[in-house]
Amino acid sequence: MTNTQVTLIQIDNYGPWTVTPEPRREVDLQTLQSRLYADLSQLFGNREGYVFFTRFDNMVAVTNGLDADAHALIQESVGNRYPVSISLSIAVDSAPAEALGVATDQLQDAGSAQDRGRTEVLRGDTLADDERTDDDVQIAHFDVNDATEKYTDQLNEFDSFINIEQGYAELMRYMRKAHDSLSFFVGGDNIIAVCDAVDREGYADAIEHVNEAVGVELKVGVGRARNAQSAGMAAKHALETCREENTDVEFE
Numbered sequence: 001m002t003n004t005q006v007t008l009i010q011i012d013n014y015g016p017w018t019v020t021p022e023p024r025r026e027v028d029l030q031t032l033q034s035r036l037y038a039d040l041s042q043l044f045g046n047r048e049g050y051v052f053f054t055r056f057d058n059m060v061a062v063t064n065g066l067d068a069d070a071h072a073l074i075q076e077s078v079g080n081r082y083p084v085s086i087s088l089s090i091a092v093d094s095a096p097a098e099a100l101g102v103a104t105d106q107l108q109d110a111g112s113a114q115d116r117g118r119t120e121v122l123r124g125d126t127l128a129d130d131e132r133t134d135d136d137v138q139i140a141h142f143d144v145n146d147a148t149e150k151y152t153d154q155l156n157e158f159d160s161f162i163n164i165e166q167g168y169a170e171l172m173r174y175m176r177k178a179h180d181s182l183s184f185f186v187g188g189d190n191i192i193a194v195c196d197a198v199d200r201e202g203y204a205d206a207i208e209h210v211n212e213a214v215g216v217e218l219k220v221g222v223g224r225a226r227n228a229q230s231a232g233m234a235a236k237h238a239l240e241t242c243r244e245e246n247t248d249v250e251f252e
Helices: 014-018 026-045 068-081 096-109 147-152 157-179 200-214 228-245
Strands: 004-011 050-052 058-062 086-093 122-124 137-144 182-185 190-195 218-225 249-251
Touching: 004 026, 004 096, 026 050, 026 058, 026 068, 050 190, 050 228, 068 086, 068 122, 086 096, 096 122, 096 182, 137 147, 137 157, 137 228, 147 157, 157 182, 157 190, 157 200, 190 228, 200 218, 200 249, 218 228, 228 249
Parallel strands: 086 122, 218 249
Antiparallel strands: 004 058, 004 086, 050 058, 137 190, 137 218, 182 190
């Protein structure tokens, strides 16, 4: 059984801010979003967490091991560096998608994302230290088979992008529906999924489904650990075994 702690990150009042006192240049907004994501990745990463950008004004972090005080310090750091603030909502569940659902409800109950009065909300309960185990987080690192040979070195870059994104979108939908798991594109041809206790057959089924649906072939390395970064590194090592052994699914 997994026990995933998920934190929803939402920029406060971001939509109205982007057009006040007049519409801001898109290049400046893109720069702010990318820098904020990079800073949050480091702030959570320094505490063994993972952050995924989703829509940039909303981000999702896996935060096993971070207590409420650590979350509050991250909020304070962002508030000191940026013209916008962030609200955070934390929840724990064996199924990552369920945890994110609870975190979303908590933040929505605190007010709209475009409510000027809702700033730096911090809601939810963290996983107590005495309830943590070495198998709380399961991370699956997916990789497209022969992406360079099939796409990067053969196709127009935009067509390569379309193929990779189709594979990601289909995997994201399947893992959410079949396994209450959350999958995130992390660049190149890589997708990281935060999973419930999915077994080898479950991953094999997901890979087969994506191949049949959109013609993208995947392999996956899976790791489990006490926190997101340790599980992620274990998944990376398992993925290397896939490459060396020419297999589709490997557990570290």
